[in-house]
Each structure stands twice: as structure tokens, then as C-alpha cells.
Amino acid sequence: MKKAMGAHPNRSAVASAFVRELVLEHCEEAAHLWLLRGRAARSPLYDLAGLLELDNRLEAHVDALRLEAPASGGLCRKTLEEGRAEECFPAAVLAFETADQDLISSTVEKASAEPGASGAVVGALGWLPSERSRPHIQRLLASGHPLERLIGIAASTLQRRDPGHFLDDALYDGDARLRACALRAVGELGGRADRMLPARLRDHFTDADDRCRFWAARSAALLGDADAAGILKAFVKPDSPFQEEALQMAMRLMDAPAARAWQAELAAAPATRRLAVIGAGIAGDPALVPWLIGRMGDPSLARAAGEAVSAITGVDIAREGLEGKKPEGFKTGPSDDPMDGDVALDPDDGLPWPDADKMAVWWEKRQGQFPPGLRHLAGRPLSAGCLTHVLRAGRQPQRAAAALELAILKPGRPLFDVCAPAFRQVCP
Numbered sequence: 001m002k003k004a005m006g007a008h009p010n011r012s013a014v015a016s017a018f019v020r021e022l023v024l025e026h027c028e029e030a031a032h033l034w035l036l037r038g039r040a041a042r043s044p045l046y047d048l049a050g051l052l053e054l055d056n057r058l059e060a061h062v063d064a065l066r067l068e069a070p071a072s073g074g075l076c077r078k079t080l081e082e083g084r085a086e087e088c089f090p091a092a093v094l095a096f097e098t099a100d101q102d103l104i105s106s107t108v109e110k111a112s113a114e115p116g117a118s119g120a121v122v123g124a125l126g127w128l129p130s131e132r133s134r135p136h137i138q139r140l141l142a143s144g145h146p147l148e149r150l151i152g153i154a155a156s157t158l159q160r161r162d163p164g165h166f167l168d169d170a171l172y173d174g175d176a177r178l179r180a181c182a183l184r185a186v187g188e189l190g191g192r193a194d195r196m197l198p199a200r201l202r203d204h205f206t207d208a209d210d211r212c213r214f215w216a217a218r219s220a221a222l223l224g225d226a227d228a229a230g231i232l233k234a235f236v237k238p239d240s241p242f243q244e245e246a247l248q249m250a251m252r253l254m255d256a257p258a259a260r261a262w263q264a265e266l267a268a269a270p271a272t273r274r275l276a277v278i279g280a281g282i283a284g285d286p287a288l289v290p291w292l293i294g295r296m297g298d299p300s301l302a303r304a305a306g307e308a309v310s311a312i313t314g315v316d317i318a319r320e321g322l323e324g325k326k327p328e329g330f331k332t333g334p335s336d337d338p339m340d341g342d343v344a345l346d347p348d349d350g351l352p353w354p355d356a357d358k359m360a361v362w363w364e365k366r367q368g369q370f371p372p373g374l375r376h377l378a379g380r381p382l383s384a385g386c387l388t389h390v391l392r393a394g395r396q397p398q399r400a401a402a403a404l405e406l407a408i409l410k411p412g413r414p415l416f417d418v419c420a421p422a423f424r425q426v427c428p
Contacts, residue, residue, distance in 0.1 A: 023072050030061040030090035041419040044395045045350045052422035080106050085116035092124030096136045126158030141166040146175035157185040180211035187219025190414040205231050214242045224411030229253040238271045251282040259283040281308030286370035296356035299330045306354035314379025317352045324355030391427045
């Protein structure tokens, strides 16, 4: 009997070590999948079904951490100290779900200390059901620290819940990051019965901070302010971090002749030719397809041009056998050279290389199906029915485009979030 009792601590130690390793594995996998999900939510390789599959995998690892909450809390705290920004996500989900104040404090401190970690904390609050996240969001909104208020407003926006007076106060806060977050939230939340709101957004059209000017203009556009297009156009330049987001909005606010003229202006300068390619897909005019096929001979533009043709016509280049080979010697994205300081990701990663000759033949046979001068998205003339279909069945970039178009059709409606947890995306 004594011998058996003496062996028990060893079995317990082995079991504890096994649980520890298992929890650590789930924590690492959840962090990895969160990082992967951030890319997938904007990737042309994913549609809603693919995003749902990825989200279910992520939720399975999070659920495993919940089952071993006592052990998970300590290990998550350790990974926060040693790990990267994405490690914040599993730790924050567990912290907020179990109301572990020490772990909550650790995740918020990580968000304060490391750029990018705040997004994981916001994402965790957006991941949880509304009833579980609400009390934590309210405490963050009432905080005296700008970053915590920012997290509260951003998480409220993800949950599509209006923060009320906390949002109003943040619009004129001295902290530019918080102010920009609030300005973005106004447009994405929509639905506010506030006659002064357009004027408040216009107050920031001359804000000293680029982020504030951009998000004020984008939100004003979502609320139906036609003058916002001019502010957004100023951001469509090579050195602006908002160039593509501004292009996505500004091009959609224009009528067909104005959009064509601006697209031609962008195409005339080498520095903005890539933006012209992307803009052609946004403009959606089938008359631009031949010009796009002509750009497929330039390796730096070929894949973006193929994606723009797909945005207009709905063609699946790989499935239709219109794919070519990657040009020999063409390199993009980070290299394996540790001395290479360029760490920028390939902006067209995952897109197929179109064969320009095959695309030209394909277009010659099908161009009669696409009336020129009429805006198209994913092969259909733009309409509420088309946009609803794309939200349900399109790839992620097309779904994001459809969400913007729906918001523009009905100014003030909440912007449909195609990056939200897929199991909560109920398409109209």
C-alpha cells in the first residue's frame, strides 16, 4: 500500500507535464491560426466557407484552452512575456472569458508595449459573444488611459455596438490614435440619429494627423457626404499607407465618366500604374478589360491585372485554365538573405499568374456578355441583388467590395464586416 501511494506523485507529475505540453501546443496553434486568419480574411484564396473552416479550427484550440483554464492561464501569461504580438489573442480570449483580472492586465500591458498586440486584444473581445465581452468593453471605455479606451471603441465597433458618449468624447480627444479609431468607428457603425455628426466629421478634414483625416473622410463618405471623395483622392499616392483603402472608397463614389478619367490619370504615371490597375477593377467597367490584359506582360502588374479582370467579370483564372507561369528571375516579398532589409510581403501573394494570350482569346469570346460603361462586380451588373450574392458566395476581396457598395447604396447603414468571425456573419 505504501509503495502504491509513493508512486502516485510520479504519475501526477507526468500527468501535469503532459497537460502543460498539451496546453502550450494549443496556445501556440491558436496564436498561429490567429495570425493566419488576419491574412485569410483579406485573401482572394478564401470565401466565407473557407473562412468558417479556418475559424472553426481556431475555435477548437481556444476551446481546448478553456477546458484546462487553470493551467492555461499561467502558460498564457508566460507566452505573453516571451512571445510575439499574436500570442496576445489566446491569452486575451481566456482572460476576458474567465474574468482573470491579472491576465487581463498582462494582455493590456503587452498591447501597450508592443505594436500590433492591441489588434489581437481587440480581436479577442470581438471573438467572444457579446454578452461576455460587454462588461470588459465598458470598463475599457471608462478607463483613463487612451489605449484602453481605443481598445474599447475598436471592440465595440467589431461587435457593431455603439459606445455612445464614449465615442462622442473620443472624436475630439488629444490622443491622435484614439481620435482616428473613433472617426473610423462612426462610419462603420452607422445608424446614428445625430444631425451634427457630418459636421463633426468635417471638422477633421483638416486634422493635422493623416490617420484622422483619412478615417474622417471615409466615414463621411459612408454617411453620404459627396465632398469626402476629394479628401480621399489626396491619399491615393505612392507614399501613403492609406492609398489602396482610399482608392477603394473614392473610386466607388464617382460616376462612370469621372472614374474612367481618374483611372486614366493614374495609368499615365509609372508611380501610380499599379493603383490604376486596382482602380480599373474597382471601377468595374468591362471596357477596361483589354487595357488590363495589356498590363499582364509586366510581371510587377500581371497578377493584380488578373485579379482586376476577375473582379469585373467573375472569371476564375486558375479554374478556367488561363494561368501562365511565373516569369523566370522575378522575385518579390522577403528573401532568405538575412542581410536583405526588405521585409515587405508580396502584395499579390496567392494570386495566379495569368497568361495574357489565353486571357485575350477568352475575352474575345465573352466580351459580348459584359456591356461596356456598366459597372460590374464578379461578373454581374451592379445591383443590390448582385451585392447580396457576392457577400454570400464571393471571395474575400469581392465580399469587402460588395460590403462597401451596399453601404454607399444606403448611406448610414452599418458596414457589413467581412472580417468578423465567420460563424457570426449572417449575410443579408
